[in-house]
Amino acid sequence: MQIGTDTTEVAPAKRLKGDVVFRYLTTFFAFSILGILALMLYEMASESMPSIKAFGWRFVSSSEWDAVQEVFGALPYLYGSVVSAALALLLATPLSIGAALFITEIAPKRWGAVIAPLVELLAAIPSVIYGLWGVLIMAPWLQLTVQPFLIEHFGFLPLFQGAPYGVSMLAAIFILMIMVIPIITSITREVLLAVPQSQKEAAIALGATRWEMIKMAILPYGRSGIMGAAILGLGRAIGETMAVTMVIGNAPNISLSLLSPAYTMPSVIANEFAETTSKLHGAALMEIGLILMVVTLAINALARLLIWSVSKSAGGAT
């Protein structure tokens, strides 16, 4: 009521002016998001220029990282990031798909209603808390039980050689696995829920068992969405900083052994960026950041494309 009486008193020209101001204001804020992204990319690129010019491609192929000699090669960090994220994903994906299938298709609806928000809550726990748990509870457990066991029984494999340190590539893989599982599970669950009921009913009507129904009707339908979920998990794992820094041991090794300490791209930034010894040192860390940003950008774009294609086709089917 009040709105009506208010506006009758305002002259049309003034009303228009308010709208113009409003339009400029919102446009400014909306475009500032584009500005932030552009600024971000520009800063990362320009700040890493000295390192790009000094080392070229050697930056990603050399493993010499010497702040005193000012020679920087990021290979150990690239290796550590790729191996830890890939293996974590390899372990997490089947578990997440299994759990998501169980929640949506097998467990009673009421269980799903309890487990699903719980899983989503876990995805929100800050990574520093995962790291705290990892370094104070999991790493000692790995050092005292799991790693000695692996060395004793599988020590002949190059994967499990060396002394049990606790903090290691293995610890990083485990903590990343635990961290990406809630993400992959909850997205997979959403993808599975988008599978049309008619598809499932058709399979059941043909006499399929429940597993056959999952295999024939659900998984093919949700395949690209589930892949998208896994790739989104990969993006998260590659960019993960705190938890990994706390458990990986921070040693720039390239070792086949999962028991030896390693290093990742975000970890070396976290540990060294606040105390760079020279301009080139800072630029080298910036270049690592730039690589990290480009890689996660590509990964996320791919994941979103896959998930989007599913929700679109699901939307079209109903």
Next chain:
Amino acid sequence: MMRSMAFRKTKNHLMTLLMLTATVAVLVPLGLIFFHILKMGFSSLSLDFFTQIPKPTGEEGGGMANGMLGSLIMIAGASLIGLPVGIFGAIYLAEFGGSKVSTSIRFAADVLSGTPSIITGMVAYTLLVVPMKGFSGLAGSVALAMIMIPIVLRTTEEQLKMVPGSLREASLALGVPLWRTSLKVTLRSALSGVLTGVLLAIARISGETAPLLFTSLGNQFWSTDITAPMAAIPLQIFNFAIAPYEDWHRLAWAGALVLVTIMFCLSLTARYFGRSRHNG
């Protein structure tokens, strides 16, 4: 070629068992994390935690009161920067955005939200810490705001889209200018949903550590000066967890319990607002 029914049934049971096992394997480590946070947290929590600042190495006791204050100040600062950008940006997308411009803004927001949070710290470092010649709470706020903006933008936009067009049209037909319609009709009727997004964004940034490592840096003492290094709970948890002192580990656990509790309350409140909207 039809396999026997018994085989198919056995396989069905076997796969069901596997899926159950996967669910248990997923829930056990997560349950353990919760268990340890509660157990170690409650046994380490005391009144000192909320009133004292960290004691120097070797001394017993101390708390994270300065970290709580620092976190609060930096979250407030981040909200001051991030909320207008996120909310007004969303209004632009809902009211004016031509499809191409809107798509690129949404894409930019998606890229921002997928960027590792440590990168926002690096950017805030080059933009603020270097020119100001020192680590500061302000730089921390800016880094956190960059994380907050895409979350607020996307949730607000979704909520605004859910407001029925008839409501807006009714207001416009009554001669209410667009800007008042936007703020007083569209935004107001979506308010509880927008609030949900804001609370979730605050919950998210209250646990962020990586963006603060080289922006606010941390501080052992009380400080409310946003141009000086500032303490934050997640930073203190990190520093205390990797230190070799048992006493500091206990403080880190207490900090973790407090942080998780705050985040849990925030997301519970957010869910409450989200739900009351759907019921009403």
